[in-house]
Structure formats: C-alpha cells, structure tokens
Amino acid sequence: MAMVLNVRELVRGYGLPPALTDALLRIFDRHVQEIHSRTRLSVKSLSALTQERRTGALCKAFVELRRGGFEIQSPWSLKEKHVRWLVQHWVSLGQGGGTIENKLTYLRALASWIGKKDLVGTLADYVDRKEKGLVRSYVAIEDKSWIGHGITAAQKIEEIGQTCPYVAVQLKLQAAFGLRVLESFMLRPLEAARNPQTLGIDRGTKGGRPREVPIQERINVLEEAARLSNGVTGSTVPADRTLKQWRDWYYYVLEKHGVTKSGLGFTSHGLRHQWAHELYETVTGTPAPIKRSDLVPDAALHEEAQRRVAEAMGHSRITKANAYLSTLKIQQRLTRPPAPSRDDVTQALDRASGNKTHAAAALGISRPALYRILAR
Incomplete structure (x- = not known):
C-alpha cells in the first residue's frame, strides 16, 4: 500500500x-x-x-x-x-x-x-536532561510486555476483536512475529508467507531494511490475516481507508480498550517486547534479563540470543536487543538491596558486641565497606 x-x-x-x-x-x-x-x-x-x-x-x-x-x-x-x-x-x-x-x-x-x-x-x-529525567536509555529497565503487566495477550486481543477484527488480527501479527505497528498494517500475508519456514518483512520497515522472521507454528495467524486482507492492496487495512485514517482508527480502538500508557500501563508495542523475550528464552532456556530471574544463561548462549533477537527485529547492531531484553548487569544493579546506613551498621555492631567482622558479615558487606559507612 x-x-x-x-x-x-x-x-x-x-x-x-x-x-x-x-x-x-x-x-x-x-x-x-x-x-x-x-x-x-x-x-x-x-x-x-x-x-x-x-x-x-x-x-x-x-x-x-x-x-x-x-x-x-x-x-x-x-x-x-x-x-x-x-x-x-x-x-x-x-x-x-x-x-x-x-x-x-x-x-x-x-x-x-x-x-x-x-x-x-x-x-x-536548553535543559538539564538528568535533572528533568530526560536522559534517553538504550537499555530496558522495565518490562513493557503485556504479560509483564499481568495481561494475557490472547484474551485481550479477543476482547478487542469484538470491536474490530482488523485491529485484532494486526495485534496477533505483532505478537506472533515481533512486528512493528506499521509493519503489521502493511504486511501482505499471502505474499509474505511464500517461504513456509520464514516470513518476509519488507514493507513499512524502519530504514527500509528487509528481514526474515521464523514462522514456526504460527501459520494460523497468517491464515486468519489472509482471510481479512483486502483485494486491492493485499494488506489487512480496509481498502476504503488511507494509512493515516487507519492509524487514527487503530489507536482509537486501543484507547477504547485501555491499551495505552496512561490506561493499563502498556501499548501495542509491548507485544514486540514480549516476542523478543520469548525468542530469547527459546534460545537460552532462561528468561530474559528484564524478567529478573535467578537463572543465569550460558554466556555464549546469551550472546547468540542477543544476536538473533536483534536480527529478527530488524536491527543491525546486536546491542539494540538490550532495548527489549535489558542486560544482566543492569538488572542485578536494580535488584541489589540498598547499602546499609550508618544506623544499620551501628545496630549490627551492637548485636555483634562490637566485632566488626561479624557485623559486616551480618550486613552482607565487607569490613572495608563497613569502615567507609562509619566514616561518613
């Protein structure tokens, strides 16, 4: 189109x-x-x-x-x-x-x-970006997936389908293949699925960069999209709507069902995040770092998963995957308990009868760290 x-x-x-x-x-x-x-x-x-x-x-x-x-x-x-x-x-x-x-x-x-x-x-x-909270991060620090907000995508999409089956099928395409919103609008299901193993994404991509996405067991989503595609353009955008008109309608339907940042706390882009998390777990056997699991993947598998996620989502640099997956280091830092205060150290020393080694061990810190806190 x-x-x-x-x-x-x-x-x-x-x-x-x-x-x-x-x-x-x-x-x-x-x-x-x-x-x-x-x-x-x-x-x-x-x-x-x-x-x-x-x-x-x-x-x-x-x-x-x-x-x-x-x-x-x-x-x-x-x-x-x-x-x-x-x-x-x-x-x-x-x-x-x-x-x-x-x-x-x-x-x-x-x-x-x-x-x-x-x-x-x-x-x-013009502004102090740090003071205003405007520092742009290229590593995810919060889970933006639908499941991360306690929402089952299939159930929510079925609800949205009662209002508009075309919006619903585009959401299914995003969830099944990690598509961007525009890519789901412009995908021609019959044309894109010529290869039974991979889905060719070449319309509406960022920077015009084509890519192949594994179909796996999700052919049923393409079949449903093909049934709803129109005979003029082959996409799932109704033939009587311009792209702008459809985009406005699409976001109206999502807002009606609470799929906004100010509503339920997530957007349709969260389906792309969720797909990336699923691909990572398929490759490594462990949840993505953003899930803050106690399981740590093999380093080589982690790097391979990063590469596959970046490529399948249409990015040229492996580090782009971190915008969806986060990193192990960042998540460890975010989940690390705060350092003990001076009062905590004083109370630990009282309980340990002044023994600094025992007090430090009880607080989970080293003796030098304990001395630094006392010196503040």
Whole structure:
C-alpha cells in the first residue's frame, strides 16, 4: 500500500495564517523529501510516512508558538528564543527526551532550509536532561510486555476483536512475529508467507531494511490475516481507508480498550517486547534479563540470543536487543538491596558486641565497606 503525501492538504489543515502557510508550502515543496542527518549522506528520498511526521511536527510547532503569544508570520522569523520556548513547553507537557529530540531534529532540518543551520541545538543546550529525567536509555529497565503487566495477550486481543477484527488480527501479527505497528498494517500475508519456514518483512520497515522472521507454528495467524486482507492492496487495512485514517482508527480502538500508557500501563508495542523475550528464552532456556530471574544463561548462549533477537527485529547492531531484553548487569544493579546506613551498621555492631567482622558479615558487606559507612 503506497502512501503519497498531500503536503498542501496537510499544511492547510493546521489553520495557520495564509502568509505563513504559503511560505511553509514553498519550503516543503522544495525540501520535504530530503533526508536530514548529521551522521550520514543519502540520495534516497524520505519515506512518505516520515515526511508526514516531519511536516506535521513543524506545522504544530508554529501553532504552539502562536498560542504561546508569539505572533510569528514567517518561517524565516524563527529565532533561538522560539526554539528555547518550545523545548520548555514540551518539557512542561511531560514529553519524553526521545520525543523532544525528534522534534528538534525536524526543526534543525527547517533551520538548514532557511539558511540558519546553527539555530537549533541539542536538547542538552536548553535543559538539564538528568535533572528533568530526560536522559534517553538504550537499555530496558522495565518490562513493557503485556504479560509483564499481568495481561494475557490472547484474551485481550479477543476482547478487542469484538470491536474490530482488523485491529485484532494486526495485534496477533505483532505478537506472533515481533512486528512493528506499521509493519503489521502493511504486511501482505499471502505474499509474505511464500517461504513456509520464514516470513518476509519488507514493507513499512524502519530504514527500509528487509528481514526474515521464523514462522514456526504460527501459520494460523497468517491464515486468519489472509482471510481479512483486502483485494486491492493485499494488506489487512480496509481498502476504503488511507494509512493515516487507519492509524487514527487503530489507536482509537486501543484507547477504547485501555491499551495505552496512561490506561493499563502498556501499548501495542509491548507485544514486540514480549516476542523478543520469548525468542530469547527459546534460545537460552532462561528468561530474559528484564524478567529478573535467578537463572543465569550460558554466556555464549546469551550472546547468540542477543544476536538473533536483534536480527529478527530488524536491527543491525546486536546491542539494540538490550532495548527489549535489558542486560544482566543492569538488572542485578536494580535488584541489589540498598547499602546499609550508618544506623544499620551501628545496630549490627551492637548485636555483634562490637566485632566488626561479624557485623559486616551480618550486613552482607565487607569490613572495608563497613569502615567507609562509619566514616561518613
């Protein structure tokens, strides 16, 4: 299902002043398809979905500025004070570090198009990321899977299927094959399952990177998806809906059933996490580190599981698996009991009649550690 971005309709939908709208359209007509990156060069055009996100984010930024009291009439009037205000505004709304960084990337692209390439800094130039809790982590520290929140995916998806069987089958595809949301929308079940052993994922992938995912015993999910696929595109998105319309409907249905961060505490992306955890356990025979199990896998098996998870989920670097699995070291640190306080040490010494060796052993620390606590 190819997606063609109607820039004019999108920009005019934000209700900005005519002069500002026209100026933005002139800029987007020339640059909207360009990839903007500090780290790589590419002659490829930006995907239509990313074009839509970037265009929408930039238009919304001007809407927010105007609502915030800045009567900005032209993109060329954008100044450092405007960028700083936007960052403070986004922080006040509770947006995450990754979300704000993405918006700054879009603003940085716009700034380069209007000849102000040094206008937009990094998030750290505007706020103390650590103080504001905006440090971006690439290692999971909490279990985002549905089962990790006490929810059985099959039962919840069956409930959602009462509202919309198409949303339900896309959730089943995510759970069965670790698909991203967009990949589940754009998958053509009959075409993707030509190989009986692996599922070919090549539409809607991140960075356009194709991959193969093992089908195993989950052919029934593909059969159900094939029955619901439409005859025009072959995907499970109804033929009378655009991709944007379907995405809006999909998230409406999930919200209706509480599948949001503010609702039940997890999103549909949690199914992808759950699939990664299951693959890890299949390879190692032990739960993923994020499960905080007492079982520790063989080091070679752990590395092999990391590699297989990263590849099957469409990532080029093995460390990307840690965003789903976490690491043994991080989980050990998170589950380690807090260090004894000075009062704890004093009481242990009383119970041990002043014997520091016995007191340290009772607290589970070394004698040097006990001395350091006493010296505080």
